[in-house]
Amino acid sequence: MTADFLLYGVINTLCVVLISPLFVSLVKKVKAWSQGRQGPSVFQTYYTLAKLLKKEVIYSRNASWIMRITPWACISAILVASLFVPLVVVTEPVGGIGNIILFLYLLVLARFFMALSGLDAGSAFGGMGSSREMSISAVIEPTTIIVFAALAFVFKSLNLIDMVTVAAAAGIPVSPTLILIGISLFIILIVETSRIPVDNPETHLELTMIHEGMILEQSGRNLALMELSAAIKQTLLMALLINLLIPWGLATTFSFAAIAVALCLFAAKGAILALVIGLFESSMSKMRFFRLPSLFMMAFFFSTLTIIIEVFA
């Protein structure tokens, strides 16, 4: 492991941990605005996390060791995955870091533990949430893999860091077909972060909750870790979309000025994307569960089309 990569890891992890809660509350703020409310402050998620970290953890009487290790498994899987997506600066990848397939399976690992913990606490809601989450993830997974395969076709690489390096060197979208992939990635972002056509992140109504149902039994600092890992996951997918589609301004060297500029730009672009997500969420109603595959099919269609165009044209 080179010193450069170590530096990259530190910078990337710090950025992702610090900026994720901001994006979560930004989306909430936009949604509040579109409903005519003032909404919580944009720093609210930081306060919530700080408060949760100080509270004691309570386990259900039925809970086993799975409940205890899940938050740590989730946060560590997601944090490792965060190394795969360069936020502000790119460098040479080391070892398997950056591999698309490993990236996907790290996200799935976190999701697997989350679903297990939902079942583990013995609450009916948790079981329902887990069952729904697993059905959705079984349907979305082929789509996700096709989308990432399309990315690999466009960039001729299986490594996310390499892809972002190519994009950053070009400064503009590398190929027009990236617009198509952008739509697919946006749909995946919506699905993976449990947003409105799929799941409603704000409700605790038994009929609708999926993600909330699974973390219902978590408390105290464990809940903080779960919330943080969900926020980081969202930021990672957002960063993927941003840094592949509008990569200009991304730092390619480790100079302080370049990184500072890249960080500001990333925050600005992320804020715009959060605005788009918020507006999208406000303009949609929640879909019926069995209607969801048609949404996934849209993503599948666009990414398969990309592959066709890239292979033939």
Add this chain to the structure above:
Amino acid sequence: MTDSVFFDGIIKILFVCVIITAAYIITTKNLITLVRVYALQSLTLVCIALALYWYEGAAILLAIALITLVFKVIVIPYFITTVQEKIRIKRDIEFHFLSPTSSLLLSLGLMLLVYITLSRIFQDTLAKGSIGTPLFFGAVIGISLVLMGMMVTFSRKKAITKVLGYLSMENGVLLFGLFATELPFIIEFLIIIDLVILILLTTILTVGIDSTLEEYHNRLHRFYLWEEQEEAP
């Protein structure tokens, strides 16, 4: 050289836009959105015609762009929207034979099929190199758009969405005409389809825009506009 690379990029982006609008026309259920998306698709075609004019300089392309802009971006969507404001029905959720999801899958297959078929026919164009590829791809997307429009026409139930399917088919013909040009037959075909649409629009606008074709027949019966009804008591 940079000229042709730039042209290539612009045309590719516009193709992508056409495909996106086509996918929306297949799947969307909201009628107002449907008309807007159609207008957007026509606008994309105008942009493509303008880009071709900028590259080739043939005045006929400018004329095509102008006609498309006036009729398909402004007049037809305006007509449909004004009528739509007056009727109760805002969404089309009935589908024959194919659900939107399977239509999307099928259209993927169709595009692949069209590509393979046309690549046999257009070998000469492809051989021209960097200019040939976008021209060829335009032809492929044009024919695919025709087929996708056809799919909309038979998988939707409402008369108004069927008409939009026709209109999107006609866009496909136009696109094909733009890229595989100098075919008088294509122009003729275009005019004929235009006439069909005109007739459909006028009849449906007057009697049955908010109904399915079966209901429309019933209304015609009621108004004694249908031959067989004569014998009825």
